[in-house]
Amino acid sequence: MRKIIFTIAIMLSITLQFCNIKSYNSDIIIKNGTIVTVDSTNTVIENGAIVILDNKIIEIGNTDVILQKYTAEQIIDAEGNIVMPGLVNVHTHLAMTIFRGIADDITLHKWLHDYIFPVEGKFIDKDAISLGTKLAIIEMIHSGTTMFNDMYFFEDEVAKAAKLIGMRGLITESLIDFPTPNFKTPAEGMAYIESLLATYKDDELIDVGVAVHSPYTCSSDLLVNAFNLAKKYDVPYHIHVAETKWEFDTIMAQYNLTPVGYLDSLGVLADRTIAAHCVWLTPEDIQIMADRKVGIAHNPECNMKISSGVAPIPELLTANAEVGIGTDGVASNNNLNLIEEMHTMALLHKLSKMSPTVLTALEVVRASTIGGATVLQKDKEIGSLEVGKLADIIIIDTNKPNTTPMYNVYSTIVYSVSGTDVKDVIINGKVVMRNKTLLNINEKEVMRSVNKMAKEIKKTVAK
Numbered sequence: 001m002r003k004i005i006f007t008i009a010i011m012l013s014i015t016l017q018f019c020n021i022k023s024y025n026s027d028i029i030i031k032n033g034t035i036v037t038v039d040s041t042n043t044v045i046e047n048g049a050i051v052i053l054d055n056k057i058i059e060i061g062n063t064d065v066i067l068q069k070y071t072a073e074q075i076i077d078a079e080g081n082i083v084m085p086g087l088v089n090v091h092t093h094l095a096m097t098i099f100r101g102i103a104d105d106i107t108l109h110k111w112l113h114d115y116i117f118p119v120e121g122k123f124i125d126k127d128a129i130s131l132g133t134k135l136a137i138i139e140m141i142h143s144g145t146t147m148f149n150d151m152y153f154f155e156d157e158v159a160k161a162a163k164l165i166g167m168r169g170l171i172t173e174s175l176i177d178f179p180t181p182n183f184k185t186p187a188e189g190m191a192y193i194e195s196l197l198a199t200y201k202d203d204e205l206i207d208v209g210v211a212v213h214s215p216y217t218c219s220s221d222l223l224v225n226a227f228n229l230a231k232k233y234d235v236p237y238h239i240h241v242a243e244t245k246w247e248f249d250t251i252m253a254q255y256n257l258t259p260v261g262y263l264d265s266l267g268v269l270a271d272r273t274i275a276a277h278c279v280w281l282t283p284e285d286i287q288i289m290a291d292r293k294v295g296i297a298h299n300p301e302c303n304m305k306i307s308s309g310v311a312p313i314p315e316l317l318t319a320n321a322e323v324g325i326g327t328d329g330v331a332s333n334n335n336l337n338l339i340e341e342m343h344t345m346a347l348l349h350k351l352s353k354m355s356p357t358v359l360t361a362l363e364v365v366r367a368s369t370i371g372g373a374t375v376l377q378k379d380k381e382i383g384s385l386e387v388g389k390l391a392d393i394i395i396i397d398t399n400k401p402n403t404t405p406m407y408n409v410y411s412t413i414v415y416s417v418s419g420t421d422v423k424d425v426i427i428n429g430k431v432v433m434r435n436k437t438l439l440n441i442n443e444k445e446v447m448r449s450v451n452k453m454a455k456e457i458k459k460t461v462a463k
């Protein structure tokens with residue numbers, strides 16, 4: 001009898017070894033999903049699975065095959081769901097969430113001078129930045145964003161909030177030729193940026209860049225010095241460019257050059273440059289942006305709300321420029337929902353060109369993922385679901401009336417999905433939202449604190 005049991009045990013062991021059954025351990029397996037990889041050939045895997053170990057994707061394939069090969073600490077069932085790369089918000093001012101809806105339906109000049117500048121002067125400090133950024137990150141994760149590019153003040157607080165919640169971000173302190181809530185002179189601002197570069201060197205979640213507000217609020221010297229700082233540390237250079245007709249006319253009157261022509265004459269347009277808006281571009285400007293490989297941060301809802309105009313995105317894409325999608329600050333949007341922004345982007349350009357063939361759903365999905373990653377110079381690490389890339393992944397619940405049936409996954413994402421359909425979010429291999437609940441922060445407490453602050457802000461505005 002003993003001999004028979006021993007023989008069976010040996011045979012079983014040999015069989016398991018031969019089949020290589022569950023020989024590899026991992027941290028997370030996402031199974032049974034429609035995997036939208038956004039790789040170079042736009043591979044979509046039905047009933048697919050993704051294996052995550054530490055902070056990286058180590059295998060993608062058919063669920064049955066993956067489950068035979070791997071075990072995991074955590075298995076997430078994505079049956080009937082879309083699994084795709086996290087969205088990348090390429091231009092925003094996060095802490096402005098505290099000013100959401102403070103003044104709408106008025107001219108840009110009145111909005112800035114009567115509302116935004118006064119409340120920023122009175123309320124923006126370290127605590128307000130920390131609180132407003134936490135609310136912003138909670139909102140972004142709920143609607144599928146896994147990396148942001150922020151241009152504002154006290155960026156150290158932005159980084160701390162992002163790390164606390166588990167969000168990935170590029171922080172760019174805004175330099176400008178007048179005092180800001182954080183520093184009195186641009187030189188102080190540049191020293192602050194250098195301290196951020198030292199603090200977050202090699203950080204897993206935070207990248208640091210250099211921001212200059214715009215060609216009309218910064219001197220030529222500041223624009224060039226800031227670019228040289230970005231070059232010295234090999235980091236991104238973030239700037240608002242050609243947002244309004246007023247800016248186009250002002251720069252033209254001053255330098256006899258377009259805003260793009262002027263910046264190009266200073267030598268600050270390069271692949272490290274992230275240019276927000278780019279609404280008022282001539283055909284020559286479009287070619288310059290493409291030739292210099294400048295990253296274009298398109299903010300369709302903000303441009304529509306402030307009535308700035310329609311950025312020539314189809315023309316930029318035809319010229320092979322890199323295009324990503326941003327929300328800009330909440331005060332001019334009024335949300336940070338990139339899924340809604342994708343929807344708007346697709347419709348805006350079709351209407352503007354009076355052509356339904358302009359900007360396909362696939363092009364829009366690529367702009368919000370790998371396009372955004374390229375604009376932020378992170379495309380080697382994020383932006384698509386591929387083996388070896390960082391695990392920034394979102395799961396969208398499509399077991400919903402508004403996403404049934406699904407004939408084409410890109411059409412569903414751009415035209416049917418709502419931001420609230422995002423169910424789970426993984427950033428850098430860590431689950432940060434599970435079943436619509438953030439795991440690292442008390443969402444209600446943050447909202448309570450923002451509402452309390454808003455009561456004080458409202459008193460100021462009412463005066």
Ligand SMILES: [Zn+2]
Pocket residue numbers: 091092093240276328329
């Ligand atoms: Zn902006």
